[in-house]
Amino acid sequence: KLAYPIRGQKRGLYLIAYFKAPSLAITAIDRDAVLSEIVLRSMIIKADHVGDIELELAKKEENLTVEIKLREEKPVEKSVDTDGIEIPDLSEIEELK
Numbered sequence: 001k002l003a004y005p006i007r008g009q010k011r012g013l014y015l016i017a018y019f020k021a022p023s024l025a026i027t028a029i030d031r032d033a034v035l036s037e038i039v040l041r042s043m044i045i046k047a048d049h050v051g052d053i054e055l056e057l058a059k060k061e062e063n064l065t066v067e068i069k070l071r072e073e074k075p076v077e078k079s080v081d082t083d084g085i086e087i088p089d090l091s092e093i094e095e096l097k
Helices: 023-035 052-073 090-096
Strands: none
Touching: none
């Protein structure tokens, strides 16, 4: 729920994003946000408190999050019942070659 209505909307989503970009790109991003019909309000500020180390850590954390999601989505392999089936020791086969 928004603190106060914006363009007649009482509900919205707050989003924070850190990025590094040249000033021309930032101007274009700001213009696109203003022109967008789905963005109620935007604010782009320079984050001097965020250094290269923090950005690198955030990137690693994001990559880890993506990897975790991919692993969760990976289908689980069906297990096969091997009771009573003799499985040969592959190390013995390699020794015979």
